[in-house]
Amino acid sequence: MEKTFLMVKPDGVQRALIGEIVSRFEKKGFQLVGAKLMNISEDLAKEHYGEHKERPFFGELVDFITSGPVFAMVWEGKDVILTARNMMGKTNPSEAAPGSIRGDYAVQVSNNIIHGSDSAESAVREIGLFFKEEELVSYDKAVAVWI
Numbered sequence: 001m002e003k004t005f006l007m008v009k010p011d012g013v014q015r016a017l018i019g020e021i022v023s024r025f026e027k028k029g030f031q032l033v034g035a036k037l038m039n040i041s042e043d044l045a046k047e048h049y050g051e052h053k054e055r056p057f058f059g060e061l062v063d064f065i066t067s068g069p070v071f072a073m074v075w076e077g078k079d080v081i082l083t084a085r086n087m088m089g090k091t092n093p094s095e096a097a098p099g100s101i102r103g104d105y106a107v108q109v110s111n112n113i114i115h116g117s118d119s120a121e122s123a124v125r126e127i128g129l130f131f132k133e134e135e136l137v138s139y140d141k142a143v144a145v146w147i
């Protein structure tokens, strides 16, 4: 089954949005298979956002994502990578549709509440950066047959 890496960023944790965000993915029908509240080291931040290292906002991005705890998660389900990106909304909250997480809760591109893997390759890479294999839990859910 497809898996993706999602993370409530420091602004989402500070604004007490962990429960709301987890709830949205649960209600949608996806399954949580790994989660932890953690601080991101500067090295992990630079590795995670490595694709942006030449961008002018890279320093601010690393400072922001290391500024407080994040809630890192792995979610599983059919087409979860693309569907989660749609549920998050566009990167810039001013363009994110109402009803999406960024559309409902964010104003600034630098503080946009949630991260989600943007492709199958990113998902594998990011899950591997944040979770050890034994931290992911595989289990059957009775409700899954209805989804």
Ligand code: RTP
Binding pocket: 052, 057, 061, 090, 091, 109, 110, 111, 112, 114, 115, 116, 117, 118
């Ligand atoms: P993310 O990686 O955090 O899930 O966000 P994303 O895929 O929607 O956007 P991406 O292009 O990967 O950008 C990563 C994060 O960098 C910040 N950003 N700032 N100041 C700017 O113009 C700018 N552009 C991007 C955002 O916080 C974005 O989430």
Ligand code: MG
Binding pocket: 116, 118
């Ligand atoms: Mg991205």
